[in-house]
Every structure is written in structure tokens, then in C-alpha cells.
Amino acid sequence: MTSSKSRIDSKANRLFRRLALNTVITLYFLIIAGGVVRSTGAGMGCPDWPRCFGSWVPPTEASQLPSNYKELYGAKLKGEVEFNPVKTWIEYVNRLLGAFTGIMIFLTLLASTPFLKSRNKHIFFFSLAAFILVGVQGWLGAKVVSFELLPVVVTLHMLLAIVIVFMLLYLYTWAEYAESSLKLNSDSKKTISRIGLVVMTLSLLQILLGTQVREVMDEVIAKLGYGARSEWIDSLGIKFYIHRSFSIVVFALNIWWIAKIVKSEARESVTVKVAKACLWILIAEIATGIIMAYMGVPPFAQPLHLTFAILLIGLQFVVWLVVNGTKYLKYKESFQIG
Structure with missing residues (x-):
């Protein structure tokens, strides 16, 4: 009986460790994508949020947009909106990665639930906090768009990303190296x-x-x-x-x-x-x-x-x-x- 329980516990620990590591990797890919968005000037490639030019799947050419799309989306961009499929899809992929990161963190949260029955309840609560903060990060991402890349909002977006990285790295490090120092x-x-x-x-x-x-x-x-x-x-x-x-x-x-x-x-x-x-x-x-x-x-x-x-x-x-x-x-x- 004890041996069976031990195998179950070991399996749960391995699952949590793998998910935590994969979530960290996914988060770093998201950071890379965010950097590409800024370096290419694609931050407003999708002028609305959560959709992109009013659609869940953005267009690939201007002919797929309404003829008055500049009037529809140009007001908050001071009339300077110009459809650029490359920038639009760079920003869209960035958003998809953000959504996938949220899913990965949610899976990590689910994998941490067994710790509620242990002396390491803080692992579950750290996972929960990371999941909540990713939601806040998504909200901040929307504000980055609505405030037209306002510098202070962009900086807060970056700081929160670092906080989430730290939380996930703590979870992985705890699971992998708890007995090493x-x-x-x-x-x-x-x-x-x-x-x-x-x-x-x-x-x-x-x-x-x-x-x-x-x-x-x-x-x-x-x-x-x-x-x-x-x-x-x-x-x-x-x-x-x-x-x-x-x-x-x-x-x-x-x-x-x-x-x-x-x-x-x-x-x-x-x-x-x-x-x-x-x-x-x-x-x-x-x-x-x-x-x-x-x-x-x-x-x-x-x-x-x-x-x-x-x-x-x-x-x-x-x-x-x-x-x-x-x-x-x-x-x-x-x-x-x-």
C-alpha cells in the first residue's frame, strides 16, 4: 500500500516539475515574441483587443477589410492606421502565445492541487498567484493597446512579466532542487x-x-x-x-x-x-x-x-x-x- 502511494506521489511530483519547466520555457518564448513586436513596430498591428480588426483570425490583405477600415480604427490612432499584414500577424502570434502561456500556467495550477493535502500548501498558492497574475498581465496587454503604447503601461507590463517569471522559476526550482544546495x-x-x-x-x-x-x-x-x-x-x-x-x-x-x-x-x-x-x-x-x-x-x-x-x-x-x-x-x- 505504501509503495503504491509512493509511486503515485512520485508521478505527481514529476508531472508538476515538467509542467512548471515547460511553462517557464513557454513564458520565455512569449517574452521573445513581445520583443519582436516592439523591435518591428508591430505593437499596433492589431488596433483592437481581444479581436484583431474586428475578427478572431486577422486578414492577410487589405481587400479583406471594410473599405472604411481607416475610419473605423484610425480614430484612436490619430488617423495613422495603415494595414500591414506582417505587423498584424506578428502581433496576433504574440497574442496567441499569451493565451497559450495562460493555458500552461492553468495546467501547472491543476498539477499543484495535490500539494493542498501536504505540508507544502504554499506550492499551490504560488501556482494560483501566478495564474491570477497572468490574467492581470493579459489585462495590461489590452491596456497597452488602448493607451497606444503608453510608456508607463509598457514598463508595468514588463515588470509583471519578470514577477511571473520569478514565481514560475521558484516553483520549478523547488520541485527540481528541493534537496540540493x-x-x-x-x-x-x-x-x-x-x-x-x-x-x-x-x-x-x-x-x-x-x-x-x-x-x-x-x-x-x-x-x-x-x-x-x-x-x-x-x-x-x-x-x-x-x-x-x-x-x-x-x-x-x-x-x-x-x-x-x-x-x-x-x-x-x-x-x-x-x-x-x-x-x-x-x-x-x-x-x-x-x-x-x-x-x-x-x-x-x-x-x-x-x-x-x-x-x-x-x-x-x-x-x-x-x-x-x-x-x-x-x-x-x-x-x-x-
Whole structure:
């Protein structure tokens, strides 16, 4: 009887872990899609929400639209709406990915329900909170459209995405590494943990600075147009230079933190491996930043730069969690009642 129950419990844990991981991956694809939307200027490719040009499946050519579509949809866009099938479908795919992400998070929530009968009820409530926040994120997405890409709404949309990433990464990390942590003495753990908090804070600040640069870039694009990409960087002003200079501080602190982890006793631990992954992602992020700054902001570099930034802060969070494993990832025999 006990053996049968154990097999059921193990199966439920594996299902939850796989769903949590796949949901995180789906969420990152959604972030990439959002970056593509912004880099191509497709944010208003669908001028209404939740439909697109009044239809659940958007048109592929202007002839499929009413002859007065500019009058119908141009009012809130100051009469500048012009049907572009590429931009329309980029935005539409972004919305589809958003809906699919919501479904994945709902499945993760369902898979977490057995934890209500365990000492780890917080896993269910974290899953529930993530599901609710995805709904809020969808609502914010609608506001991004209705407020015509208002910078503050776009920034809030990004911040909430990071919060959801953190919540899902916590769920996956708990399920995968609850019994794993660096075999360090208490002082070493405290040092690495404290540095990690500073690293994540600076990474978040750098992302926020990046959103400020992107907001200025939107203004520049409105003036110069998409055909003048090579002139965008020179027109960004002081915010761009602050963002660029601050990257040196972020890079240096990350190197220091990663070096401390690698020099720890557990060289082959998951923490060391993820920390090394952080280093390569940091290098890739800086590389895409350099490409944008000196190669005329090519469209492919913008979504990659954003994705690397959020992937980096996500993996930093995983490292920090595992370092503090006994405190935040304590495994209490998931399905044990009492």
C-alpha cells in the first residue's frame, strides 16, 4: 500500500516539475515574441483587443477589410492606421502565445492541487498567484493597446512579466532542487546570498533603465521612421549612455559573484553550472547591446537583448534560491499529511 502511494506521489511530483519547466520555457518564448513586436513596430498591428480588426483570425490583405477600415480604427490612432499584414500577424502570434502561456500556467495550477493535502500548501498558492497574475498581465496587454503604447503601461507590463517569471522559476526550482544546495559553511552561504541579492537588484535596475531607453527610442522612431535605424542611437541622449555605462558595473559584480560560487566546495553542483550559464548569457546580452549600438539597431538584436536580460535575472534567482536551499526550498515530504 505504501509503495503504491509512493509511486503515485512520485508521478505527481514529476508531472508538476515538467509542467512548471515547460511553462517557464513557454513564458520565455512569449517574452521573445513581445520583443519582436516592439523591435518591428508591430505593437499596433492589431488596433483592437481581444479581436484583431474586428475578427478572431486577422486578414492577410487589405481587400479583406471594410473599405472604411481607416475610419473605423484610425480614430484612436490619430488617423495613422495603415494595414500591414506582417505587423498584424506578428502581433496576433504574440497574442496567441499569451493565451497559450495562460493555458500552461492553468495546467501547472491543476498539477499543484495535490500539494493542498501536504505540508507544502504554499506550492499551490504560488501556482494560483501566478495564474491570477497572468490574467492581470493579459489585462495590461489590452491596456497597452488602448493607451497606444503608453510608456508607463509598457514598463508595468514588463515588470509583471519578470514577477511571473520569478514565481514560475521558484516553483520549478523547488520541485527540481528541493534537496540540493551548495555544501558551504554558513558564512560562505550568507556572503554569496547577499552578493546575489545585490546582483539581482542591479540587473533589475539595468532592465528598467533599458525600458527607459526603449521609450526614448519610440520617440526617436516616431520622428525619424524605421528607415533611419542607423541614426537612432545618436538621438537617444543621456539615458542611453547611463544604461551603457551601468552595464560595466553589472558585468563586474556578476563576475565577482560567479567567481565566488565557482571557488566554492561544490564545483560540480547545479549552482556552479547555472552560475556559469549566467556568465555566458551575460556575455551574449552585452554582445547584442554592442551590436545594437554600433550596427544600426538590427531588428533581430532587440528581442534577443531583452530575452537575455530576463533569462539572466531568472537564472540569478535560481542560483540564489539553491544557495539558500534549506531556507526557501525545504522539502517537507510533499504528500505527507499533517
